Amino acid sequence: MTTTVRTRVAIVGAGPAGLLLSHLLARSGIESVVIDRRTRDEIESTIRAGILEQGTVELLDTIGEASRARTVGHRHDGIELRFEGEGHRIDFGETVGRAVWLYPQHEVLKDLIAARLAAGQDLRFGVTAEAIDDGDRPRVLARDVDGQPFTIEAEFVVGSDGSRSVARAAVTGSSQGGYFREYPFAWFGILCEAPPSSEELIYSNSPDGFALVSQRSATVQRMYFQCDPDTDSDAFSEAQLWDELQKRVPGTELTQGPIFQRDVLRFRSFVAHELRRGRIALVGDAAHTVPPTGAKGMNLAIADVRLLAAALDALLLRGDERPLDAYPETASRRIWKAQHFSWWMTSMLHVAPDATDFDRRRQLGELRTVVESAHGRAYLAEAYCGWPSSE
Numbered sequence: 362m363t364t365t366v367r368t369r370v371a372i373v374g375a376g377p378a379g380l381l382l383s384h385l386l387a388r389s390g391i392e393s394v395v396i397d398r399r400t401r402d403e404i405e406s407t408i409r410a411g412i413l414e415q416g417t418v419e420l421l422d423t424i425g426e427a428s429r430a431r432t433v434g435h436r437h438d439g440i441e442l443r444f445e446g447e448g449h450r451i452d453f454g455e456t457v458g459r460a461v462w463l464y465p466q467h468e469v470l471k472d473l474i475a476a477r478l479a480a481g482q483d484l485r486f487g488v489t490a491e492a493i494d495d496g497d498r499p500r501v502l503a504r505d506v507d508g509q510p511f512t513i514e515a516e517f518v519v520g521s522d523g524s525r526s527v528a529r530a531a532v533t534g535s536s537q538g539g540y541f542r543e544y545p546f547a548w549f550g551i552l553c554e555a556p557p558s559s560e561e562l563i564y565s566n567s568p569d570g571f572a573l574v575s576q577r578s579a580t581v582q583r584m585y586f587q588c589d590p591d592t593d594s595d596a597f598s599e600a601q602l603w604d605e606l607q608k609r610v611p612g613t614e615l616t617q618g619p620i621f622q623r624d625v626l627r628f629r630s631f632v633a634h635e636l637r638r639g640r641i642a643l644v645g646d647a648a649h650t651v652p653p654t655g656a657k658g659m660n661l662a663i664a665d666v667r668l669l670a671a672a673l674d675a676l677l678l679r680g681d682e683r684p685l686d687a688y689p690e691t692a693s694r695r696i697w698k699a700q701h702f703s704w705w706m707t708s709m710l711h712v713a714p715d716a717t718d719f720d721r722r723r724q725l726g727e728l729r730t731v732v733e734s735a736h737g738r739a740y741l742a743e744a745y746c747g748w749p750s751s752e
């Protein structure tokens with residue numbers, strides 16, 4: 362026999378978008394059920410990006426007195442662009458008067474899960490959504506931890522179930538339906554035990570390809586270097602990994618230490634053809650994916666949630682459909698700006714496998730244009746720190 366659970370909003374996917382949405386809805390007195398096929402431990406240990414826009418941190422502040430991003434994370438007021446062995450600082454304060462915070466995504470997830478469970482949220486791990494039925498009362502057809510069928514009937518369903526979304530098919534008519542672009546490179550990411558090599562992030566272009574020097578804490582660092590998408594993460598020794606990183610960051614000596622985590626991240630740009638159908642909407646990676654350069658992924662997911670939470674308030678508290686009708690159009694404007702920014706940072710900083718001498722020199726011309734122009738620096742800073750929530 363299939364168990365049926367009834368709620369106002371069914372949220373498929375307990376990533377940052379799904380969890381934050383359940384929190385914002387609860388603040389308005391709207392009940393929701395959140396499910397995720399992963400275990401709590403899997404969710405909390407997924408290594409992802411670490412940069413939060415100012416607007417993201419402000420929204421996370423609503424979880425508690427001040428988000429831990431402010432108290433445990435680190436505020437960054439600039440980044441360095443490095444090319445031809447020389448660093449050029451982009452100062453966020455001077456250009457746009459905003460900042461970003463370095464605070465890893467899995468820490469955001471831990472904070473959100475703890476806060477949702479403490480608030481009595483119906484949050485179920487190990488529950489797999491198999492399909493979503495549209496209708497006046499849409500239904501999520503799922504299987505619980507023991508493989509037993511289980512249905513959630515709601516007034517609205519939100520797909521926040523990541524890039525391999527099940528909800529997407531219910532909205533776009535196919536699991537793939539969307540605009541997309543592949544890239545001929547990937548990132549090799551490492552976590553190592555060492556003091557920071559730099560106080561701020563370094564985005565470095567070199568003839569050998571791109572590297573990013575990021576941080577996690579006083580004793581743990583995160584770095585990435587451009588690699589072939591088919592690279593096997595076990596193919597390099599630790600000494601080779603340091604060589605690959607170091608030659609892409611000429612001019613700064615990287616502080617080395619034991620590497621305890623390695624992963625290869627493939628790149629993709631994707632936007633679903635539709636973000637809403639009837640009583641189902643998509644947010645976050647279910648709706649769009651960006652390449653990681655510029656760290657827009659989670660920030661864009663949170664920006665979707667800000668809009669959708671307001672639209673669901675209007676619909677479920679006042680019967681006003683208009684903000685929901687506007688959601689795809691309003692969200693798309695920011696999504697495509699972020700798509701452009703992520704594509705631009707990626708193309709400007711990486712070296713394509715088939716790049717000619719002309720391409721390399723043009724790319725250096727572009728980098729020089731950005732750092733030497735007040736407009737170039739301001740565009741980069743504005744997009745990196747995030748557009749205001751009204752945009």
Ligand code: DHB
Binds near residue numbers: 409410412562576655
């Ligand atoms: C990190 C990841 C990014 O994609 C980025 O642009 C900056 C920082 C990180 O994991 O620290």
